[in-house]
Amino acid sequence: MSEYTEAEVMIALCARLLENQKTAFIGFGMPQVAAILAQRIQAPQLVQVFEFGAIGPTPLTPFVRNTMGGPSNCYRSIAWTNMNQIFAQAQVGLVDYGVLGATQIDIYGNINSTMLGADYKRPTKRFPGSGGANEVASYCWRTIIIMMHEKRRFVPRVDFITSPGFLDGTPGARERAGLPGDTGPWRVVTSKALFGFDDDSKKMTLLGVLRGLTPEQVLAEMDFKPLVPRRVESLVPPTEQELRILRDEIDPAKTIIGRTGKV
């Protein structure tokens, strides 16, 4: 079996979730690579949309980090619009998936990318903030969150809700706040596991663990206990095909896939 990095696991698991001929709001960095991988395997007509208004591009590879709004990422788009238009399209219900990274997440899928610390006015650590993540998490029908599986990132309560999950987890909390109905976090993809959310309690639920790991090993790296159903799937590690496309076509310079440790 070949070796692979944590980033390669996260990207492969995320890519497998993306369906052909669906629209997906794609965040900066790792979500871009996952979307391109999905296009190269099962979803050639995955319609990526970006917050600066590009709709449906077929990004050229090798993937070039940072040039999100530039010609190679926006190659062969269906339309070029702008930020107000594309967020309006998501708000009216035209975008199926949102794919986001996150710094911190809690059991109800609330996302923090703003700050750490008990007092907002005196952050112990400040991060760049929402960017467009709040809109994506508010509007898209199904939000997928990609993150490293580390204990400090999976916390009982995030220090700051940058982007909405199921808020306090009470039934209808998102709708009561005024958020569009039937939206919210759908999957959390990590370097060790795949999570969903329980229909009733809205709590994060362990759906699968990477082959070779036990649920206990996954749970040991979390600061809250998600729901664990009787049957937990064994997740196939990145396949030869996925790794070949990632390493040879998409990211030969390893700007994304090489930034994490080996599994």
Next chain:
Amino acid sequence: MKTLDAGVGEFRFTDPDEIRGWMRTHKRREFVDKTLSEGEAVRRFVADGDYVSFDFSSFTRGPLALIREIIRQGRRDLWYCAKFTLMESTLLAAAGACSRIDAGFLGLGDTLNRAVEEGRVQVTEWTNGTLTLRHLAGSMGVPFLPTRALLGTDTLRYSGAKVVEDPFGGRPIALVPALNPDVRLIHVHQADVYGNARCFGPGVSPLETAAASRKVIISTDEIIDHDDIRKDPAKTTIPYYMVDAVVYAPFGAYPGGLPGMYEMDFEHFAEYNTLEGQGNLKAYLETYVYSVGSHEEMLAKRVGLARLNDLRRRATIKEGYR
């Protein structure tokens, strides 16, 4: 309309009639040549304490030549709209030019994060989408627009948004106040001398931001004939009467790219990242801003023709960018 919740963040708001008055008296409908050097444009139209907005990002069609000129002239206490920013906000903060930021997204690297932790830069939380929506409201002459973003989050709590009961449907809805920046900076592909401007490719909010702002400075890679504008009006992004100054600035987005014309300079960003990581943006600013008198001098002395030609050569994808 019943107010259900309100953010505590400080925000800029101007009465719509005050903006209408400004648009009536300051925005010239006469066709006059507005070309200025970047130094003169910034001297005339950017003052200490101004609220400054821009388009699009430092990697792609950002107004970097104008940002560097603002720093070179030592502006202070700017309130910067970081709606999709990376390098612009970081350089302004590192130079001590801005003391307040509406985020959006703070910047590139840890410099701004530290400035916020240490209280040197004040932040009001927004999102890329709600800041852009605020410009749309400002460009329409209405005091606010509704959105279904922000709701339920701490981002809303530390923003200037309010949550009200929708008077039509009865559900909670967020309202964001109109934003009318004092200054707007944009780099475009082409403009005529009057300020009719074209930018190609996707964008953040080139038209809304121009329409909402009191003073609009355009830098452009090419100056084109006014007749060319009239021959293909569908290509006009910004009509001239919104524009106060036109700065001819080839490679004005450098080190970012201009789609279809030149690629971003990866080596330059690598150098920036190294210096930023060392907490030494002073050295960066000295090399690329303070030690040169203009954008043209910076290109000639710090970048050089060979590298600029290479950036042009690498911009092989032209489709859609003309």
